[in-house]
Amino acid sequence: MGVLKETADLLGLAFLFDFLKDTIESIRKFFVPPKAYSWQTLIYLSLFSWLMSYLADGSVQDIIAFFGWAFLITGTSWYTTDKPLYVPGTIMPVGAVITGGIVSIFAFQNDEQMIARTIIFWPTISALITAVPEFFEGSGTDVKTQLPKLEDRESVIALIGCCMLLSCWLNLYGVTDAWLNNYPSVKYPIYPKEDVKPNDLVTLFEPTDRNPTNGLLMLSKFQLALETKLNGKPWGEAEKWLKPRNLATNVQDLETRVKNNIEQQNIDNGFLEQEFWDLKLEVSSIDPKDPDSYRLDLFTVWKGPSAAKNGFYLSKSCQIAPISESIEVIGGRSQKTLFAEMECSSDKPTYTTVKNPERFEN
Amino acid sequence: MFEGFDPTSSFQIFPFGIILFDFLFLLVAIPVEAYILNRRLKFDKRTSSFYAISMNVFSNVIGWVIFFIIERTPIFDSYRIGIINYILYNRLPENFSPTIILVGFTTFFGTLIVKFGLLRLMIISLSDPGDKAAEPEPEDTILLMRKSRRGKRVAWQSTSLLTTTLLATALSYTAITLVVLFRALTLANPQL
Numbered sequence: 422m423g424v425l426k427e428t429a430d431l432l433g434l435a436f437l438f439d440f441l442k443d444t445i446e447s448i449r450k451f452f453v454p455p456k457a458y459s460w461q462t463l464i465y466l467s468l469f470s471w472l473m474s475y476l477a478d479g480s481v482q483d484i485i486a487f488f489g490w491a492f493l494i495t496g497t498s499w500y501t502t503d504k505p506l507y508v509p510g511t512i513m514p515v516g517a518v519i520t521g522g523i524v525s526i527f528a529f530q531n532d533e534q535m536i537a538r539t540i541i542f543w544p545t546i547s548a549l550i551t552a553v554p555e556f557f558e559g560s561g562t563d564v565k566t567q568l569p570k571l572e573d574r575e576s577v578i579a580l581i582g583c584c585m586l587l588s589c590w591l592n593l594y595g596v597t598d599a600w601l602n603n604y605p606s607v608k609y610p611i612y613p614k615e616d617v618k619p620n621d622l623v624t625l626f627e628p629t630d631r632n633p634t635n636g637l638l639m640l641s642k643f644q645l646a647l648e649t650k651l652n653g654k655p656w657g658e659a660e661k662w663l664k665p666r667n668l669a670t671n672v673q674d675l676e677t678r679v680k681n682n683i684e685q686q687n688i689d690n691g692f693l694e695q696e697f698w699d700l701k702l703e704v705s706s707i708d709p710k711d712p713d714s715y716r717l718d719l720f721t722v723w724k725g726p727s728a729a730k731n732g733f734y735l736s737k738s739c740q741i742a743p744i745s746e747s748i749e750v751i752g753g754r755s756q757k758t759l760f761a762e763m764e765c766s767s768d769k770p771t772y773t774t775v776k777n778p779e780r781f782e783n
Numbered sequence: 784m785f786e787g788f789d790p791t792s793s794f795q796i797f798p799f800g801i802i803l804f805d806f807l808f809l810l811v812a813i814p815v816e817a818y819i820l821n822r823r824l825k826f827d828k829r830t831s832s833f834y835a836i837s838m839n840v841f842s843n844v845i846g847w848v849i850f851f852i853i854e855r856t857p858i859f860d861s862y863r864i865g866i867i868n869y870i871l872y873n874r875l876p877e878n879f880s881p882t883i884i885l886v887g888f889t890t891f892f893g894t895l896i897v898k899f900g901l902l903r904l905m906i907i908s909l910s911d912p913g914d915k916a917a918e919p920e921p922e923d924t925i926l927l928m929r930k931s932r933r934g935k936r937v938a939w940q941s942t943s944l945l946t947t948t949l950l951a952t953a954l955s956y957t958a959i960t961l962v963v964l965f966r967a968l969t970l971a972n973p974q975l
Contacts, residue, residue, distance in 0.1 A: 571909060575833045578908065582840035589847035590802045596854060597798050600867050607867055608795070621966075622800035622870045626793070697864075726868035 463496030490527040497523055498550070512576050513551045513584075521547025541591045548584035552577045597623060603693040606633040607726045610733050610774055617728075632772060636735045639698050639721040640770050642679045644737060647702070647719065650675065652763045656713075656743040659761035663704050663715060663741075676700040697725035701781055707740060714742035717763070722781045729774035734781065736773065739765035801870070804962075805843065811962060812839050812955035819951040824943070830909070837905050839955075842897045846890070873970055891956060899948045 429438040454461035470489030474482045498520040507514055522539070525546045529538035555569040555577055569577065601608065608628055651659045662671055680695050701720035706712060722734040743759040775781065817835035820826055826834065853859050865876040 568911070574909060575829075578905070579833065579836050579840070582837055582844065585844045586805075586840055586847075589844055589851075590798075590805070592851060593798050593801060593847070594796075596851065597796050597870070600863065601796050604864070604867060607871060620800065620871065620873070622804070622873075623796055623798045624800070625871065626795055626797070628795060629793070725864055726872060726874070728872065 460496045460499040463492045463499065467492035467496060490523075494520060494523050494527065512580060513547065517551040518543075518547045521550050524550065537595060541588055541595065544584040544587040544591075545581075548581045552581060604697070604725060606635055606694055606697070606723050609633045609636075609723070609727060610729055610772065612728060633723065633733075633735070635694060636698065636721045636723060636772075637770060638683065639679060639695075639700065640719060640735050640737055642682060643675065643700050643719055643721065644739070644765055646675050646679050646682075647717070647739075648763055648765075651741060651761050654761050656759035656761050659741065663717075665704070668702060668704065672700060672702045694725065697723060699724055699781065701734075714740060716740050719765075720781070722775070731775035731778045733772065733774045735770045737765060737768075737770045739763055798870075807962065808959045809839055809843065811958045815955045815958055816951040819947060819954060823947045823950070833909075834902060834905050835951075838898045838901045841901050842894055845897055846894070849893075891952070894956075895949060895952050898952055899945055902944060902948055 426435075426438055429435055452461065454465075467489045470485050470492060474485040474489060477485055498516060508518060522543055525539045525543045526535070528546070529535050529542070532538050555573055556566055568574070605628075608625060609632075611628065611631055614627075651662065654662075661667065676699070679700065683695060699720075699722040701722055703718040703720070705716050705718070707714050707716045717739040719737045719739065720734045721736075723732045725732070727733055741761055741763045744762045745757050746760050747755040747757050749755055813832070813835045816839065817828075817832045820831035820834050821828055824831070854863075862882075865879070868874050868876065
């Protein structure tokens with residue numbers, strides 16, 4: 422140290438040396454407990470408990486970790502009640518907020534929604550922690566319960582009420598977020614920002630994908646199901662399937678199968694919204710002169726709430742035509758038979774708002 | 784009952800407007816009720832403001848908690864999509880009036896009962912334990928009412944408390960309804 426000070430003196434940097442010394446001194450004062458019975462001891466105990474709980478396992482680990490939490494909570498609350506600093510405009514000390522946060526993490530550490538619960542209950546727990554010291558009087562060794570003064574009681578009750586309301590509002594965010602997670606397609610179609618009328622009840626943030634994922638999934642499953650149904654089938658059978666009087670029920674069957682398939686794959690995202698997706702198939706002839714090939718338009722129609730007044734749909738077009746193939750029959754002769762061949766455009770599905778709602782009425 | 788959210792995913796929605804409206808309703812209701820309590824029950828200004836604040840804030844909290852509980856039950860399933868449609872796009876479902884009237888009716892009387900209970904609780908919480916022992920328990924009021932003149936006074940106080948709560952709740956709900964109607968009007972005529 423001495424040499425260092427001499428060098429600094431020679432260089433005319435004594436002020437720097439003093440500054441460094443002060444800093445080190447204050448850091449030392451912060452970290453080294455002044456006496457055995459102080460908040461630093463508790464924090465160190467909690468760190469020690471955590472270290473130990475890493476080495477231990479089973480129920481011992483839980484017990485040691487529990488003590489770690491207890492030491493941390495008492496340590497921080499002690500440190501922060503030593504010199505209270507208040508949240509501006511309230512009677513809540515910042516210390517109570519910090520302690521509340523730690524207590525909240527401790528309370529919900531085993532919850533699968535740990536971070537969410539912690540944030541939601543944080544204000545309420547902080548307010549309760551603020552209220553507790555009002556009911557005690559005296560120093561650490563000599564405590565007696567007391568009823569706080571009238572004004573203190575009033576402000577503590579009001580504070581608890583307001584903090585509980587804050588928790589409710591945070592939970593409301595959780596509820597609306599869950600709604601959008603369960604029904605992700607309600608956000609669509611996404612219009613350019615300048616065309617959107619701002620909503621006064623909720624603020625919608627721009628989603629990351631511009632296409633309704635569930636609709637695309639349904640459409641590709643629909644296409645797959647249709648292909649397995651028709652491709653390679655004898656032409657007569659395929660044509661019968663597509664006859665207008667059979668079509669509605671056939672598509673209905675396919676829809677049930679597609680939805681069951683999606684449910685079985687257990688796609689959590691948008692699991693609930695399947696009931697609002699409808700599958701539609703429109704059959705038309707491509708060319709009047711060629712009655713044997715058809716154009717198939719596949720639609721998945723969103724029937725739930727949507728930014729467009731009448732909803733929107735995704736569509737893809739395919740065509741189906743008979744091809745002749747010869748089959749070997751017993752006896753060495755070959756026979757020509759017509760088979761259905763379905764081909765879908767590889768373009769991205771188009772994504773349109775519904776102009777005339779009658780088109781997709783059941 | 785309490786919802787979780789995934790903190791790692793980005794915000795897709797935040798109910799700013801609902802929170803602001805809730806806050807606005809409190810701002811409207813608290814002064815109205817504080818004034819009524821001050822006028823009718825002769826509490827001083829500070830005490831009546833405290834009663835109004837705690838009655839409204841706690842009944843609001845209780846209301847939200849009830850909503851969060853109902854939101855999880857199957858009863859709510861048929862309404863959920865309609866509510867989503869309303870909060871996102873302000874579109875009301877067809878034939879909603881019977882439901883909304885029923886819900887409004889229940890809410891009003893539910894709030895009345897809750898607020899009355901809260902007011903009594905708050906009065907107890909502000910009284911000193913020494914005084915409380917001298918005063919009869921609320922449960923005994925009917926018995927005492929027949930026995931003594933003092934009991935009569937307590938019973939009178941109790942009914943007057945209920946009428947005052949009814950008046951305060953009715954007035955604050957009227958004010959809130961006006962705010963809601965004003966919003967509906969603004970939505971119907973965007974140029975307003």
